[in-house]
Amino acid sequence: MSFRAAFQFVRDRFPLTAAGVIVVAASAWTLWRDGVGHQDLILGLLGSVGLVAVGVALPAVVGMALWLRYGASPPGRPLQLEDSIPVLSSFRAPDPWWLAFVDVSWSWVAPVASVDVTSGSGSRLERVRPLRRGEFTTVVRRFEVTDLLGLCLVRFEREEARGCTISPSTGRLENVEAVAGMRGGDGLSHPEGTAEGDPLDLRAYAQGDSIRMVLWKVYARSRTLVVRTPERALSPYDETRAYLVIGEGDDAAAGAVRVAARHASLGGRWMLSVDGLAGEARDIASAERLLVLSGTVKVDTGALGLSTFLRSAAGAPGQRAMVFVPGRPGPWLARARDAMAGAPVPVDVLVCADGVRHAVGESHAWWRESVRTGPPAEPTRDELIEVLKVLTPASARVVVVDRAAGKVWPASAIDRMRASA
DSSP: HHHHHHHHHHHOOOOOOHHHHHHHHHHHHHHIIIISSSSHHHHHHHHHHHHHHHHHHHHHHHHHHHHHHSSSOOOOOOOOTTTTTTTEEEEEOOOOOTTTTTEEEEEEEEEEEEEEEEEEEEEEEEEESSOOEEEEEEEEEEEEEETTTTEEEEEEEEOOOOOOOEEOOOTTTTSSGGGGGGGOOBBOOTSOOOOTTOOEEEEOOOTTGGGBBBBBHHHHHHHEEEEEEBBBBBBBBBBEEEEOOOOOOOHHHHHHHHHHHHHTTTTTSSSEETOOSSSOOHHHHHHHHHHHHHGGSSSGGGGTTTHHHHHHTSSSSTTTEEEEEESOOOOHHHHHHHHHHHHSSSSEEEEEEEEOOTTOOOOOTTGGGOOOOOTTTSHHHHHHHHHHHHGGGSSSSSEEEEETTTTEOOOHHHHHHHTTT
């Protein structure tokens, strides 16, 4: 055990804080020198009050810590969570009324999550918000037991044998219209149509659609906005190959892949590969399994397998590739650019984020509705533009997927954003 680890071990289990040590030392000195030695009743009383405060808080805090550390708790059911979605779990900690001056709080060490502790019905309840997807067999909590004056503090970790599966959240992308921009050509019903389908079908307008596709005559008659979309029949692509690039802030990309697989946005036949994981998925169940396990891959290894993935489609006709990438640049960006520059198949890139963080005083009308207050994992506007500038020349098409707003921004909006930079 290193010196730092040994120091932390002793510090966590030594029940007095720095303030508690000072109060004990000052109270004992005042009581002995002034209260006993000089017969000063006021200072002697102050010294006694300090020692009594510590004497009451110390056994209460230590007793509560022992209760939480070694007390039996019923086994909980396996948890099924989604990243960034707060959920009230079934875990309860005692909150006795006769120890109202003792405060109990805790956090999750593994898996990584933020915890909001609330009181209710004589117990402390936890509302947990996972920060990273993955699959775990145990839940490790780090408890802190202290008194309201901050004189005593005990920290310890407790492991609970409880399965926990954290899937990528789909956010607002459950709306099918929001992922319409991810679909490839699905139509050859008209013999004179193009390979990717002519804009002969109609659907309701969704934010992000090109204004050129709006049928204004229909709007004038019915006050309803409808747009032309490519017809859907026989897909010109035999198979879609999807790839998830791992990097900082890739949770939105994993959520977009999950939506695409659920709503058949990848087409009739598809396969999914993930950075750092062996094997591939060809159905929804195996795809969601890969997405959960992708949370355990190191973020600095992103796009290492993308070149091999794209080359594997070289000999198969009718193939296309969809690459889901984070909205924040990282070591993966240059590798992805080099891999896509010589790709033997068309590559559609989906840059995924949970909104964008603007600089103070910066505003753009087309993006304003996607801005939200959130964790630092959200890319800044400059970071998102950097990703777009690097990947746009190397790919066939680039769109921005906003998981928080449930929108897919087309190329026209992206060009406006880049031009304003």
